[in-house]
Amino acid sequence: MIRKELVAASAEPLILSLLAKGESYGYAIIQEIKARSQNRMEWTDGMLYPVLHRLERKGQIKSHWAEAESGRKRKYYSLKQDGKKALKEHHEHWAVVHAVLTGLRKEQYV
Amino acid sequence: MFDLEQAIAEWRREMLAAGPETPAVLDELESHLRDGIARRMEAGSSAEQAFEAAAQELGSAKVLKAEFAKAQGPDAAEIRRWAGFVYAAFLVVYSLLQTRTLLRFRPTHEEFWLGMAGVAATLIAAYAGWRLVPRFMNLMANKNARLWVGITGTVSLGVGWPEIYARFVLERFDFTPGQFAAAFVWAMLPCITSMTLLLGVDRSGGGRQTSSVKTG
Numbered sequence: 428m429i430r431k432e433l434v435a436a437s438a439e440p441l442i443l444s445l446l447a448k449g450e451s452y453g454y455a456i457i458q459e460i461k462a463r464s465q466n467r468m469e470w471t472d473g474m475l476y477p478v479l480h481r482l483e484r485k486g487q488i489k490s491h492w493a494e495a496e497s498g499r500k501r502k503y504y505s506l507k508q509d510g511k512k513a514l515k516e517h518h519e520h521w522a523v524v525h526a527v528l529t530g531l532r533k534e535q536y537v
Numbered sequence: 538m539f540d541l542e543q544a545i546a547e548w549r550r551e552m553l554a555a556g557p558e559t560p561a562v563l564d565e566l567e568s569h570l571r572d573g574i575a576r577r578m579e580a581g582s583s584a585e586q587a588f589e590a591a592a593q594e595l596g597s598a599k600v601l602k603a604e605f606a607k608a609q610g611p612d613a614a615e616i617r618r619w620a621g622f623v624y625a626a627f628l629v630v631y632s633l634l635q636t637r638t639l640l641r642f643r644p645t646h647e648e649f650w651l652g653m654a655g656v657a658a659t660l661i662a663a664y665a666g667w668r669l670v671p672r673f674m675n676l677m678a679n680k681n682a683r684l685w686v687g688i689t690g691t692v693s694l695g696v697g698w699p700e701i702y703a704r705f706v707l708e709r710f711d712f713t714p715g716q717f718a719a720a721f722v723w724a725m726l727p728c729i730t731s732m733t734l735l736l737g738v739d740r741s742g743g744g745r746q747t748s749s750v751k752t753g
Contacts, residue, residue: 453565454572472573473596476565477605497575502565 429468438470438478440517443510446488450505453479479504487513539585545570548592555598559675562605570595620736621667628663631729632656635722644715655722662730670737687738694731699724 445456453475460470482488487510495501506514545567552563573591578584596604639652674683702724712720 452568454569471596471600471604472569472594473601473604476562476569477607480562480605499568499571500564501568501572 429464431469434468434470435474437468437521438474439482440514440521442475442478442482443487443506443514443517446504446506446510447514450503452501452503456504482510485509485513539583539588541574541584541588544585544588548588552598552601555602566595566601624663624667624732624736628660628729632660635725639718639722642714642718644718648713648715648719652719652722655719655726658723659726659729662726663733666730666733667736670733674737683738687735690734691731694727694734698727698731 441460442456445451445459451459453472456479457470457472457475460468479488479490483490483504487507488504489507490502490504492500492502548570549563549567552566553560570588570591573594574584574587577587577590582590595601635656636653639649644652674686677683677686706724707720710716710720
């Protein structure tokens, strides 16, 4: 299981990445993250919405209520222009971390 | 017989009492809960089992409240903490000044304690206002409406009430200095408490969703 701190730190870029594929809602986002990580990223359901609301306050995503096929209302989120920029930055930052970590790992085996 | 709608309504009441404060957030959490219930029922769980598991997965009211508090960011949390600190400090200074003023008027024993009861009542009302006003403000969806209520409430009680008191109440009584001082402490109660209306605007997180979430 991946450490809680890393899960929390990666929440924003993962949500932005998922929304870059198209609009989605809370339950679907959680299910997709769980499936993609094969349940190794333990996202608690309650943790997702505060992060979504924070991204919305920062102007990176937007939301609207719409009726789903079941007839129930759901709040859908989608990426805004600032969200795309933020996602690009996240990718750059994570790439740096990954490169440093990979480099150090290689050195261990030299 | 398990009633799913009743269980969800009860869950919602518990959340509203102890969890995230805004009904708009609750609408979204309820939608999530219903998605979880629907998925489990499709997989063969009973309504009761599905509800219990989905509610547990979503988290308790306390946990959700803590998660939302964390995500509000240091700025908002810090502003609120400072507003609370400044208001509390103001109340302490106000209480000390009122006590000193009361003693200067050389009140009788009864007048002094009547005045001190006024100070205590003001502190209790201020605390109650601090706690309850944000919940009241959340009933209004429009942020401008909340601000308008906060400003007009504070101004009318903070400025209007002393004017009414001075013009219409004081004139009707022939107070001794000690009685005047004690009555003044009580008269200030609405003014001091009214500040919580303005402070509560900032601490309310949003408005009620106009349409509630439907059953799936």
